[in-house]
Amino acid sequence: MRIITGNDLKTGAVTWWTGVDWSLHVADAVDAGADAEAIMARETATCRVNNPYIIDGEKTAEGVRPAHIKDRVRALGPTVRPDLMIKPADPDLREWVI
Incomplete structure (x- = not known):
C-alpha cells in the first residue's frame, strides 16, 4: 500500500491524502497506488x-x-511524552491549527 503524506502549507501540520483531500488523521489515508506521483504533482501545484x-x-x-x-x-x-501529542480528534485543535 502506498500512502501520501505531507505538511499543510499554512500550518505545517502533518497531513494524509484521503483520495479527495488531506486529513490530520492517518486512519483516513488511502492507497494512492500507481496514481501517487500524479496526485503529488497536482496537490503541490x-x-x-x-x-x-x-x-x-x-x-x-x-x-x-x-x-x-x-x-x-x-x-x-x-x-516519549504522549501528553505533548497533537490530538487531531481534539475539537480545540482546529482553533490552534487555523
Missing part, C-alpha cells in the same frame, strides 16, 4: 501541501498505519 511524499503503509485492525517507525512518529506524535 495547488499550494495546499508542502513537500508531499509517498510512504509504505499497511492495513491493520485499527486502520491504516505507516510501515516505517519514522512515519508512525509523524502520524501519532512523540513516543
Whole structure:
C-alpha cells in the first residue's frame, strides 16, 4: 500500500491524502497506488501541501498505519511524552491549527 503524506502549507501540520483531500488523521489515508506521483504533482501545484511524499503503509485492525517507525512518529506524535501529542480528534485543535 502506498500512502501520501505531507505538511499543510499554512500550518505545517502533518497531513494524509484521503483520495479527495488531506486529513490530520492517518486512519483516513488511502492507497494512492500507481496514481501517487500524479496526485503529488497536482496537490503541490495547488499550494495546499508542502513537500508531499509517498510512504509504505499497511492495513491493520485499527486502520491504516505507516510501515516505517519514522512515519508512525509523524502520524501519532512523540513516543516519549504522549501528553505533548497533537490530538487531531481534539475539537480545540482546529482553533490552534487555523
